[in-house]
Amino acid sequence: MEEKLMETASAWKKARRVLVFTGAGMSAESGVPTFRGPGGIWNRFDVEKAAYLQSFLTDPRPFWELARELMLKAEARPHPGHYALARLEKKGYLQGVITQNIDGLHQKAGSREVYELHGSLDRLDCLDCQREYSWEGISGEVESGEVKCACGSKKVKPRIVFFGESLPREVMDRSMEIAGDCDLLLVVGSSLGVFPAASIPQLAWQRGAKMVLINSEKTYYDDMFNWVFRKSAGRVLPELEKIILGGEQEENN
Ligand code: NAD
Numbered sequence: 504m505e506e507k508l509m510e511t512a513s514a515w516k517k518a519r520r521v522l523v524f525t526g527a528g529m530s531a532e533s534g535v536p537t538f539r540g541p542g543g544i545w546n547r548f549d550v551e552k553a554a555y556l557q558s559f560l561t562d563p564r565p566f567w568e569l570a571r572e573l574m575l576k577a578e579a580r581p582h583p584g585h586y587a588l589a590r591l592e593k594k595g596y597l598q599g600v601i602t603q604n605i606d607g608l609h610q611k612a613g614s615r616e617v618y619e620l621h622g623s624l625d626r627l628d629c630l631d632c633q634r635e636y637s638w639e640g641i642s643g644e645v646e647s648g649e650v651k652c653a654c655g656s657k658k659v660k661p662r663i664v665f666f667g668e669s670l671p672r673e674v675m676d677r678s679m680e681i682a683g684d685c686d687l688l689l690v691v692g693s694s695l696g697v698f699p700a701a702s703i704p705q706l707a708w709q710r711g712a713k714m715v716l717i718n719s720e721k722t723y724y725d726d727m728f729n730w731v732f733r734k735s736a737g738r739v740l741p742e743l744e745k746i747i748l749g750g751e752q753e754e755n756n
Pocket residue numbers: 525526527528529530531532535536537538539540544603604605606621691692693694695696697717718719720721722734735736737
């Protein structure tokens with residue numbers, strides 16, 4: 504483990520452009536459930552009813568039930584792994600974070616360059632009268648299961664990407680651009696099973712970037728990586744940061 508950490512930290516320091524690609528596993532230690540695996544959301548919710556745009560427009564209640572669970576995120580706090588990434592960015596060791604998460608935890612930790620491929624729960628729009636809401640503003644209604652706009656419409660849609668919707672074009676284009684041009688890419692807490700998001704690390708790999716995986720379980724794509732850490736994000740990222748920034752402090756002295 505120690506040697507792998509040193510090798511990864513050394514490759515990170517040598518790289519000119521480093522990107523991190525995160526999935527639900529990045530938020531697990533903050534108490535936000537992942538989709539798959541034990542305790543995963545899809546073991547308890549019906550995907551068809553809760554996460555497809557068409558179902559939401561027909562009957563939004565199953566989505567709000569799921570959202571109530573994700574409301575945990577209102578209290579969720581970033582963990583040491585999030586903070587490590589934010590500090591590495593600040594010190595110039597990280598170009599940005601491309602995330603599939605919709606919980607805003609990277610920003611809460613202080614990361615600036617965050618590309619949210621699946622949008623964010625933070626803002627919502629009424630599809631009938633275009634009024635805007637904040638997540639905090641409607642949390643009471645989500646709690647009660649009846650979310651309604653002041654105009655009476657029940658189509659108050661969070662700015663997230665439902666199944667059956669396409670990804671925000673600009674975010675996707677920009678993510679592909681920087682992924683195609685990075686020297687080192689870390690995937691953290693993603694099963695890499697959700698497309699087109701997962702095509703982003705694949706592009707970096709095809710273009711010859713060094714690849715690092717931090718994921719508690721095996722993925723179908725483990726062969727793509729130079730270094731694989733089958734450990735938690737909250738442990739490995741701070742250790743890498745310590746080696747990278749620790750070295751910096753010594754050099755400065
Ligand atoms: P996923 O649930 O398919 O995979 C998560 C992976 O993270 C698993 O392989 C698991 O082994 C690993 N993992 C779990 N805990 C970990 C930890 N502490 N450290 C490191 N790895 C850990 O998630 P995905 O690949 O992101 O794809 C699922 C989709 O679900 C995404 O599109 C995302 O938008 C959405 N989602 C988002 C949130 C969120 O915003 N927090 C939560 C659930 C799902």
